[in-house]
Amino acid sequence: MQIGVTKFPGTNNEQDVLRALKSLNVKGELIYPWEEKKLEDLDALVLAGGFSYGDYLRPGGIAAQSPVAEKLIDFEKNGKFIIGICNGFQILCETKILPGVLTTNLSTKFICKWVNIKTETARSPLLKNLAPIIKIPIAHYEGRYYHNASGIKKINTEDSVAFRYCNEQGEITQESNPNGSMENIAGIVNAKGNILGMMPHPERASFDYLGTDFGKQIFVNLIEEIKC
Amino acid sequence: MLTTEEYSRILDVLEREPNKGEVAVFEAMWSEHCSYKSSKRWFHLFNVKAPYVELGIGEGAGLINLGDDLLVGIGLESHNHPSAISPYDGAATGVGGIIRDILSQGCKPIAILDAIRFGELEKSQHSQYLLENVVRGISFYGNCCGIPTVGGEVEFAPQFENNCLVNAMCVGVVQKSKVVRSIAAKPGSFLVLYGARTGRDGIHGVSFASKDLSDKSDRDRPAVQIGDPLMEKILIDVTLELVEKELLDGLQDLGGGGLSCAVSEMTHKGNTGAIIRLEDIHLREDDMEPWEILVSESQERMLAVVECDKLDEVVSILNRQDLTYGVIGEVTDNSHCIAYSRGEKIVDLPVDLIVDGFPEPERITEKPDYLKEEDSVVPDFEDLNQEIIKLLSSPNIGSKAWVYQQYDQHVQTQTVVPAGSDAAVLRLDNGKHIALSLDCNSFMVYLDPYNGTANSAAEAMRNLIATGAKPLAFVDCLNFGNPENPDSYWQFVESIKGLGQFSHDFNIPVVGGNVSLYNESFIEDKRERINPSPTIGMIGIIENPEKLIKNSFQEKGNFVVTIGECDGNLNGSEFLRNNFGILQGKISQYDKQKEVSSRKAIENLNQSGYIKSCHDVSNGGLITALAEMTFENEIGVKLDLLENDSFIKLKLEEFLFAETPSRYVIEIHSEHIESATKIIEGKVSFNIIGKTNSQPKIEIENFLILEIKQLKNAWNKAISQYMED
Numbered sequence: 021m022q023i024g025v026t027k028f029p030g031t032n033n034e035q036d037v038l039r040a041l042k043s044l045n046v047k048g049e050l051i052y053p054w055e056e057k058k059l060e061d062l063d064a065l066v067l068a069g070g071f072s073y074g075d076y077l078r079p080g081g082i083a084a085q086s087p088v089a090e091k092l093i094d095f096e097k098n099g100k101f102i103i104g105i106c107n108g109f110q111i112l113c114e115t116k117i118l119p120g121v122l123t124t125n126l127s128t129k130f131i132c133k134w135v136n137i138k139t140e141t142a143r144s145p146l147l148k149n150l151a152p153i154i155k156i157p158i159a160h161y162e163g164r165y166y167h168n169a170s171g172i173k174k175i176n177t178e179d180s181v182a183f184r185y186c187n188e189q190g191e192i193t194q195e196s197n198p199n200g201s202m203e204n205i206a207g208i209v210n211a212k213g214n215i216l217g218m219m220p221h222p223e224r225a226s227f228d229y230l231g232t233d234f235g236k237q238i239f240v241n242l243i244e245e246i247k248c
Numbered sequence: 249m250l251t252t253e254e255y256s257r258i259l260d261v262l263e264r265e266p267n268k269g270e271v272a273v274f275e276a277m278w279s280e281h282c283s284y285k286s287s288k289r290w291f292h293l294f295n296v297k298a299p300y301v302e303l304g305i306g307e308g309a310g311l312i313n314l315g316d317d318l319l320v321g322i323g324l325e326s327h328n329h330p331s332a333i334s335p336y337d338g339a340a341t342g343v344g345g346i347i348r349d350i351l352s353q354g355c356k357p358i359a360i361l362d363a364i365r366f367g368e369l370e371k372s373q374h375s376q377y378l379l380e381n382v383v384r385g386i387s388f389y390g391n392c393c394g395i396p397t398v399g400g401e402v403e404f405a406p407q408f409e410n411n412c413l414v415n416a417m418c419v420g421v422v423q424k425s426k427v428v429r430s431i432a433a434k435p436g437s438f439l440v441l442y443g444a445r446t447g448r449d450g451i452h453g454v455s456f457a458s459k460d461l462s463d464k465s466d467r468d469r470p471a472v473q474i475g476d477p478l479m480e481k482i483l484i485d486v487t488l489e490l491v492e493k494e495l496l497d498g499l500q501d502l503g504g505g506g507l508s509c510a511v512s513e514m515t516h517k518g519n520t521g522a523i524i525r526l527e528d529i530h531l532r533e534d535d536m537e538p539w540e541i542l543v544s545e546s547q548e549r550m551l552a553v554v555e556c557d558k559l560d561e562v563v564s565i566l567n568r569q570d571l572t573y574g575v576i577g578e579v580t581d582n583s584h585c586i587a588y589s590r591g592e593k594i595v596d597l598p599v600d601l602i603v604d605g606f607p608e609p610e611r612i613t614e615k616p617d618y619l620k621e622e623d624s625v626v627p628d629f630e631d632l633n634q635e636i637i638k639l640l641s642s643p644n645i646g647s648k649a650w651v652y653q654q655y656d657q658h659v660q661t662q663t664v665v666p667a668g669s670d671a672a673v674l675r676l677d678n679g680k681h682i683a684l685s686l687d688c689n690s691f692m693v694y695l696d697p698y699n700g701t702a703n704s705a706a707e708a709m710r711n712l713i714a715t716g717a718k719p720l721a722f723v724d725c726l727n728f729g730n731p732e733n734p735d736s737y738w739q740f741v742e743s744i745k746g747l748g749q750f751s752h753d754f755n756i757p758v759v760g761g762n763v764s765l766y767n768e769s770f771i772e773d774k775r776e777r778i779n780p781s782p783t784i785g786m787i788g789i790i791e792n793p794e795k796l797i798k799n800s801f802q803e804k805g806n807f808v809v810t811i812g813e814c815d816g817n818l819n820g821s822e823f824l825r826n827n828f829g830i831l832q833g834k835i836s837q838y839d840k841q842k843e844v845s846s847r848k849a850i851e852n853l854n855q856s857g858y859i860k861s862c863h864d865v866s867n868g869g870l871i872t873a874l875a876e877m878t879f880e881n882e883i884g885v886k887l888d889l890l891e892n893d894s895f896i897k898l899k900l901e902e903f904l905f906a907e908t909p910s911r912y913v914i915e916i917h918s919e920h921i922e923s924a925t926k927i928i929e930g931k932v933s934f935n936i937i938g939k940t941n942s943q944p945k946i947e948i949e950n951f952l953i954l955e956i957k958q959l960k961n962a963w964n965k966a967i968s969q970y971m972e973d
Contacts, residue, residue: 029569030478032394036661071392074478130387130654159391159656224658229675229793 021246024051024062026108028083032070033105033223040226040239041066053086063246064101065092067108069159069221079122079162080110089115101242102215103146106160109207109217118208118217119175120167125160126200132159134231135198137183137206137220138190144213146241147182153190154183154234156220158198158206163219165201165208172202182207182216249455254278257607261598269587269594272539276505277512278606280458280765286611286731287763290741293748294758300720301757306517307430308352308501309420310759312721314789316678317424321355324417324686324723324785326764329457330472331385331414335378339364339385339414340475341450344547346418347393348501351484351550354428354491355420358660359674360390361686362400362416363725363783364651367409369643369970375404376970378412379651385475386416387654392477393484396663397655398672400686402967404643405825407694407779411461411767415725417686417785421676426491430500432511432553433518435581437497439511440559442566442573443483443549447532449473450506450545457504460730461769479548486569487550495562498553508542508602510551511577512585516603524577526589538589553579613741614734619695623833624819626901633954635827636871637962639905642826645868646966669799670711670864673790681790683717685709689867690779692820692907695835697742698749700820701782702838703909705750708786709843710864713850714912716797717788719754724761724784729768729777736768739780746838747782753840756786795854798861800880804942806860807921808885812846812911813933814870814894816902822867823905842910845932850912858916858924865911871904873913874946875959882956884945887938894935900951915940 023041025048027034034050041048051058051065059065072083083089092115096102104112112118125131134157139150167175175181183206187196197204199219207218222235250258250271258266258274266274280286296304302319303311309321327342347357364382367375379402390397395418432439450473490496498518500510507524515522526541536544554562559575566573580586585602587595598605629635639645652667664681665673671685687708692700705722712719724747729736751758767778790796801808818824819833853859865873874885889895895903916924921936928934944956 029482030392032392032481032659036659039661070394071478071481074392074476074481076478129384130391130656132391132656132658133653157658159658161391221658224661227661229664230658230661 021046022062023048024058024065025049026051026065026067026088028053028072028086030071030074031068034068036223037066037068040223040236043226044239044243046243051088053088056087056091059088059091059095064242065095067102067104067111069106069108072107072111080107080114083111084114092117096215099212099214101146101245103238103242104217105221105223106219109219110162112215112217117215118210119171120165122162123164123166124162125164130161131198133157133198135220136186136188136196138186138192140181140184141179141209143179144182144209144216145245146216146238148241150237151234153186154225155232156222156225156235158220160219164199165205167202175208178211180208180211181205182209183218250274250278253607257605261601261605267594269539269542270597272543273508273595273597273602275455276508276543277602279455282505282509283606284763285606285609286765289608290744293744295751295755296757298721298755298757301759302424303353304759308349309355310721310723311353311427312759313424314680318676318678319422319424319427320682320787321350321353321420321422322723322785322787323349323760324415324725325349325762326725326727327414327416328412328727328764328767329461331382332412332461334472335381336385337472337474339382340389341473341547342414342416343386343389344475344480345503346416347395347480348550350418350420351487352430352500353422354426355422356488357395357418357420357484358662359419359672359684360395360397360416361672361684361785362386362397363686363688365403365408365413365690365781368404368406369967372409375409380971382414383651383654389475389477391656393481394659396657396659398657398663398674399667399684402648402651403690405690405779407777410769410771410776411778413727413767413778413781415783417723419684419787426494428491428496428499430514431498431517432514432520432522432579434497434555435520435579436556437579438554438556438559438575439522439524439577439579440552440554440562440573441529441549441576442552442571444476444479444546445530445532445572446541446544447546448536448540448544451540451543458766460766473545473547475547482569482571483548483550486565486571489565490562495554495558496552497555500551502549502551504545506543506545512599512602514553515579515585516599521580521582521584521599522577523580523586526587528574528576530572530574538594542587542595611731611737612734613738615738616735621832624824624830626818626824627828632952636954637959638827639823639868639872640875640959640963641966642822643967644822644826645872646963648967650968650971671715671717673715673796681793681796683712683715683788683790685711686783686785687711688781688783690781691825691831692835693743693782694779695820695833697739697780698746699835699838701743701746702750704782705747705784706838706843706909707864707866708784709754710912712786712788713847714797714799714862714864716795716854717790719756719786719788721757721759722784722786723759724782726761726763727767727778727781727783728765731765736777743780743782797854797859799863800861801877801883801885801915801940802860802881804883804940805918806940807916807918807936808938808940809914809916809934809936810911811849811914811932811934812842814898814903814906815908816898816906817908818902818906821869821905821907823869836908839910846910846912849928849932849934852927853914853924856927858920860915860917862912862914865913866907869905869907877913878946878956879960882944883940884943884956885938885940886947888949889937892935892937
């Protein structure tokens with residue numbers, strides 16, 4: 021089994037993803053932006069968070085032009101799995117593999133805190149057996165999910181919303197929306213269910229000593245799906 | 249600027265006039281910032297030894313051995329002047345600088361903490377602006393580098409209005425066998441400068457840091473460095489690869505004084521010399537003068553010493569990562585730093601002269617006038633509840649969430665206790681936990697530099713103890729006024745004596761730090777000086793993670809016990825300062841014996857597993873400590889004080905607000921209270937003051953009822969109310 025974890029200049033969560041995979045006895049492999057050929061041998065790819073190329077143009081904007089990113093569409097078409105976390109989600113939106121954009125938080129500040137999210141769909145195997153409400157950290161400056169009205173409608177009709185921000189009781193409220201995302205959207209999946217993009221960090225909620233390991237289930241699901 | 253005395257010394261030794269490039273080198277290296285010429289003479293007062301100290305003061309990081317030959321590197325530095333005139337870039341590059349300090353010893357940076365000080369938010373838009381941008385700068389830089397910012401402190405006082413303080417601390421880890429030193433030991437080795445290109449930013453940065461600010465300081469903006477965190481992140485990744493492959497024979501970052509500092513300090517430590525060729529340095533601007541290249545403080549640059557047979561591999565790694573580098577010279581054995589620019593020799597100076605050849609300036613101490621003031625008197629007040637809410641609304645007491653939520657606290661997935669508790673706790677790969685605290689009570693230091701400093705260090709220690717950690721070592725950042733002013737210098741010397749005493753009393757060595765003087769200003773001819781602020785960053789270890797202590801009440805029905813005795817002294821307290829604007833009088837003295845007894849009590853009780861939660865009593869006194877313990881789980885507490893000696897002896901406000909050192913509040917299960925009492929009886933002054941309960945209130949029977957919700961609301965908004973529209 022081969023799971024790649026992208027490492028662009030400025031990516032800084034790749035070791036955390038590797039740590040989560042390692043705890044499930046999977047050795048992930050770092051994929052640098054110029055190593056697009058390696059994608060052919062991979063079963064799945066995790067686009068790890070951080071600040072690829074410093075987010076200098078806009079988050080994920082430069083990474084989306086890299087050789088690896090250009091091959092992502094083929095990867096997706098072959099039905100292989102991709103999980104984009106935080107900056108990875110931004111890259112998936114920049115490459116148009118997932119719809120919508122992630123823009124500056126309403127507060128115009130970087131926000132790092134624990135939030136609650138609720139799983140909204142069963143269409144992706146990556147979302148199996150998740151706790152109904154997951155406590156999980158976010159850490160981003162540009163995590164506000166935005167799409168035009170028809171786009172949002174389409175996502176809802178297609179049942180593509182993976183997660184919404186909610187309160188401890190699972191209610192989707194304005195107060196529990198940390199960054200002003202439309203309809204509290206925290207993550208989405210594609211129609212086939214093999215691509216997941218999410219702003220919260222499951223790898224940061226994968227060990228008890230960090231507060232919870234509820235996030236680990238997403239990696240468990242990924243590994244199980246590849247095994248199938 | 250060089251003094252007349254310093255210039256004569258140069259003439260005497262060189263027996264000739266120094267040229268322009270050489271003068272620039274001396275100006276940088278003999279500045280207070282680089283030379284420690286007013287401070288070094290007192291460092292002998294510090295305890296610097298412990299069996300686990302692998303590297304003490306003198307290089308980028310102090311190194312301590314946690315066992316299994318896993319070393320922790322720790323450093324703390326100021327970036328005050330740059331942050332005062334350009335808060336965003338000043339703070340960002342302050343963080344960048346301390347990261348590279350840690351990196352210089354081969355450490356992988358794993359945590360950042362910051363101590364920041366400003367004028368009063370409620371009165372000053374300027375201070376709001378500084379806070380906004382300093383936090384943004386730290387956030388932008390630290391987050392992008394992938395290092396969690398896990399703690400620190402924020403303090404506000406009018407004395408920081410025109411002299412804000414930004415101190416950044418970084419912690420890293422390295423295997424003992426991979427440690428790199430900032431030494432150029434072997435003649436014939438190459439000097440490789442890698443990272444960002446060299447530009448004009450930060451020229452004279454150290455000279456700017458070594459003089460008072462004034463209303464004309466804005467003109468020094470070019471002396472502020474500009475940061476590029478993406479470059480820093482790449483620099484970190486590449487350096488760690490070079491370290492892992494053991495390709496470096498020496499490494500130092502380019503900070504204050506730029507290249508001239510890195511080359512001369514590394515050769516000085518190695519008893520060597522160096523030849524460098526300035527044309528081999530990649531520049532941002534083509535027309536830079538040789539002297540500018542020598543002292544430029546452009547960020548994100550490292551100078552490596554590489555042995556001949558390893559150069560090819562180093563170069564291939566740097567090439568692969570597309571990182572700019574130049575092989576700019578060689579280590580020699582002639583004890584001189586020599587710089588050529590296109591064949592022309594522009595600097596030829598003895599290394600010893602550059603690094604420590606300066607004449608030690610005479611410095612005079614004189615006790616300041618303000619210390620003659622009498623003890624403070626508590627003014628009459630009507631409603632105690634309102635006073636308590638006012639206290640919790642003080643930005644010095646209230647929640648700092650507005651600040652730390654802008655920092656990525658969780659990256660690297662090691663953060664067990666993030667910012668907002670007594671100490672941050674990280675879990676290392678070997679399963680051990682380290683605890684980190686960063687503290688200073690500048691008001692107490694202002695009123696009594698000796699005792700205030702020793703007590704501040706003790707508070708940093710109490711923060712670790714309250715988390716269940718064993719303190720191992722500390723670093724300090726000594727922020728003071730102009731050493732040429734006898735009263736400012738007196739504050740500095742007294743403070744260092746207090747810190748030295750503490751380090752010996754508790755056998756906690758100083759392993760590094762930084763001195764920042766000249767934090768004074770003349771604005772419209774009025775002298776302004778910071779509260780003397782020796783910030784203390786302490787590290788401790790939690791060998792057994794089960795002994796990690798929570799800081800907030802865990803269950804209802806448990807006993808609440810105070811350890812240590814309240815002396816009722818309100819001088820220097822946040823209560824008097826915040827609520828009534830009074831800051832004067834004699835503060836509680838540093839008391840080793842009491843501090844030891846209290847610490848031992850907590851350690852022994854924790855060893856026996858009796859502590860459900862613990863919090864030290866510091867700013868805002870007992871009532872603040874209790875309130876903070878109720879907030880997280882909204883577990884209330886009811887106090888019964890009718891037989892409490894201090895309560896009977898003292899006025900209610902003294903009992904509630906005094907900041908007497910050596911005190912903790914602990915929560916103990918009712919089943920354990922008897923055995924717990926036996927452990928500490930006769931060894932420490934303690935009182936069972938009440939019990940936790942499910943009522944969301946803090947109650948002192950017949951005296952006081954406070955709703956937790958109301959307190960928490962005031963506490964939560966303390967900073968954010970001034971920072972959000």
